[in-house]
Amino acid sequence: xxxxxxxxxxxxxxxxxxxxxxxxxxxxxxxxxxxxxxxxxxxxxxxxxxxxxxxxxxxxxxxxxxxxxxxxxxxxxxxxxxxxxxxxxxxxxxxxxxxxxxxxxxxxxxxxxxxxxxxxxxxxxxxxxxxxxxxxxxxxxxxxxxxxxxxxxxxxxxxxxxxxxxxxxxxxxxxxxxxxxxxxxxxxxxxxxxxxxxxxxxxxxxxxxxxxxxxxxxxxxxxxxxxxxxxxxxxxxxxxxx
Amino acid sequence: xxxxxxxxxxxxxxxxxxxxxxxxxxxxxxxxxxxxxxxxxxxxxxxxxxxxxxxxxxxxxxxxxxxxxxxxxxxxxxxxxxxxxxxxxxxxxxxxxxxxxxxxxxxxxxxxxxxxxxxxxxxxxxxxxxxxxxxxxxxxxxxxxxxxxxxxxxxxxxxxxxxxxxxxxxxxxxxxxxxxxxxxxxxxxxxxxxxxxxxxxxxxxxxxxxxxxxxxxxxxxxxxxxxxxxxxxxxxxxxxxxxxxxxxxxxxxxxxxxxxxxxxxxxxxxxxxxxxxxxxxxxxxxxx
Ligand SMILES: Nc1ncnc2c1ncn2[C@@H]1O[C@H](COP(=O)(O)OP(=O)(O)O)[C@@H](O)[C@H]1O
Ligand SMILES: [Mg+2]
Numbered sequence: 001x002x003x004x005x006x007x008x009x010x011x012x013x014x015x016x017x018x019x020x021x022x023x024x025x026x027x028x029x030x031x032x033x034x035x036x037x038x039x040x041x042x043x044x045x046x047x048x049x050x051x052x053x054x055x056x057x058x059x060x061x062x063x064x065x066x067x068x069x070x071x072x073x074x075x076x077x078x079x080x081x082x083x084x085x086x087x088x089x090x091x092x093x094x095x096x097x098x099x100x101x102x103x104x105x106x107x108x109x110x111x112x113x114x115x116x117x118x119x120x121x122x123x124x125x126x127x128x129x130x131x132x133x134x135x136x137x138x139x140x141x142x143x144x145x146x147x148x149x150x151x152x153x154x155x156x157x158x159x160x161x162x163x164x165x166x167x168x169x170x171x172x173x174x175x176x177x178x179x180x181x182x183x184x185x186x187x188x189x190x191x192x193x194x195x196x197x198x199x200x201x202x203x204x205x206x207x208x209x210x211x212x213x214x215x216x217x218x219x220x221x222x223x224x225x226x227x228x229x230x231x232x233x234x235x236x237x238x239x240x241x242x
Numbered sequence: 243x244x245x246x247x248x249x250x251x252x253x254x255x256x257x258x259x260x261x262x263x264x265x266x267x268x269x270x271x272x273x274x275x276x277x278x279x280x281x282x283x284x285x286x287x288x289x290x291x292x293x294x295x296x297x298x299x300x301x302x303x304x305x306x307x308x309x310x311x312x313x314x315x316x317x318x319x320x321x322x323x324x325x326x327x328x329x330x331x332x333x334x335x336x337x338x339x340x341x342x343x344x345x346x347x348x349x350x351x352x353x354x355x356x357x358x359x360x361x362x363x364x365x366x367x368x369x370x371x372x373x374x375x376x377x378x379x380x381x382x383x384x385x386x387x388x389x390x391x392x393x394x395x396x397x398x399x400x401x402x403x404x405x406x407x408x409x410x411x412x413x414x415x416x417x418x419x420x421x422x423x424x425x426x427x428x429x430x431x432x433x434x435x436x437x438x439x440x441x442x443x444x445x446x447x448x449x450x451x452x453x454x455x456x457x458x459x460x461x462x463x464x465x466x467x468x469x470x471x472x473x474x475x476x477x478x479x480x481x482x483x484x485x486x487x488x489x490x491x492x493x494x495x496x497x498x499x500x501x502x503x504x505x506x507x508x509x510x511x512x513x514x515x516x517x518x519x520x521x522x523x524x525x526x527x528x529x530x
Pocket of ligand 1: 012015016017035036037038039040041042043044
């Protein structure tokens with residue numbers, strides 16, 4: 001078990017975002033977290049990546065309790081994530097984004113002045129994999145929405161990690177690009193990646209995920225293999241009631 | 243001629259001050275209004291140490307280090323603050339330092355200031371002539387620019403710019419942005435501190451009023467006119483902002499008006515830039 005989340009509760013003022021949420025992520029599998037809007041999916045991501053603190057509950061990652069870590073520490077322990085709203089460094093180029101994700105000594109000024117490690121080959125591979133064909137010197141702010149989504153995905157892949165957490169990587173994207181991103185995720189799966197994927201649209205994950213958790217009002221209302229989820233009446237009711 | 247040498251010495255000092263502010267403000271996104279406090283701390287440190295018989299070179303470097311330590315303190319105290327709140331907090335830091343210089347009379351002589359500051363001397367040379375001082379200041383300014391240029395174009399500098407653009411986004415990539423900001427502020431303060439030393443030993447008289455809000459606005463104007471995150475821009479803007487108002491002297495206007503009209507000119511230049519070239523002369527970064 002790579003990630004285990006147990007009985008997580010989280011309130012925002014009067015709103016219950018997570019209501020005793022429990023789930024497990026197995027190594028080498030694409031696990032999807034689906035559910036209607038507002039069911040608490042992004043909140044759970046933020047708690048796992050330590051941007052938010054849970055009211056109560058436990059989280060262990062690779063056998064370690066991470067509830068005492070902060071967001072920088074869990075990132076270094078091997079969690080890589082994206083956000084539902086793409087976060088990029090607007091004045092930096094595609095190349096600079098990926099160099100940052102791939103470098104591990106750039107925080108030390110003197111080392112950084114002396115050494116000129118570049119990751120040209122690796123960057124080329126990653127961009128090829130996500131099919132982002134733009135000049136390396138393009139600024140993030142000059143990319144289209146779809147290209148920004150792809151760069152965001154590329155950065156998360158480039159950052160050293162054992163768990164890749166993607167928050168709605170295909171939200172707001174045209175059907176052709178959705179299909180391409182699905183292919184990219186399949187490739188990642190073949191390469192042995194462990195992925196936790198948030199997706200609003202159930203159909204998108206049916207032929208992609210190995211396991212699905214369905215969240216509704218902060219609770220896991222169903223989990224299992226895709227085929228079983230599809231037939232679960234509770235799941236259909238949750239989506240219909242949205 | 244000697245008058246222009248005087249102006250060029252000031253250009254050199256302000257260049258160091260402005261380029262170092264750009265490191266914090268333009269490259270790292272730290273809206274620091276306390277930069278002139280580092281300048282003042284450096285000036286007083288250097289003067290007090292040389293007065294106590296410390297070698298100029300040591301006092302000069304100590305000026306940078308003391309400013310740097312205060313920079314570290316400032317970052318640690320304000321680490322939870324951003325944007326306008328950080329600006330306000332760093333502005334109050336400025337006033338704290340100012341009143342320290344004003345009220346710690348036994349150390350700083352308070353409002354009387356310190357006069358008769360020795361000109362720098364090292365390795366058997368004494369820099370007494372303005373021409374020699376210009377050479378000295380230009381060398382230090384050049385070294386400062388080269389170092390800051392190397393920093394901002396290194397992988398470390400890339401992280402500073404990423405911190406400016408999206409701090410949270412950088413933290414989830416596992417980079418400790420608090421440390422990055424501390425390092426940036428310490429480097430920035432170091433150079434402001436040595437600029438203070440250069441200033442004090444040139445003018446040979448300092449008082450708390452040498453380091454006021456007017457100075458902050460002046461340095462900020464230079465950085466904004468030149469463009470955030472542009473060293474070339476700061477270079478050009480320092481010449482424009484420091485040297486052009488001096489031309490006012492040659493216009494036949496009463497001296498009572500020269501002072502205020504200089505302020506008006508700064509304000510006009512700043513306004514023109516904000517309206518017509520919000521990124522400054524050479525900047526790539528928006529002002530928001
Ligand atoms: N920072 C926040 N402050 C207040 N309420 C929040 C915050 N983040 C999320 N919520 C609320 O928590 C619930 C779950 O939101 P979210 O986790 O974003 O859902 P999902 O990602 O499944 O659409 C929603 O009702 C949302 O309004
Ligand atoms: Mg969400």
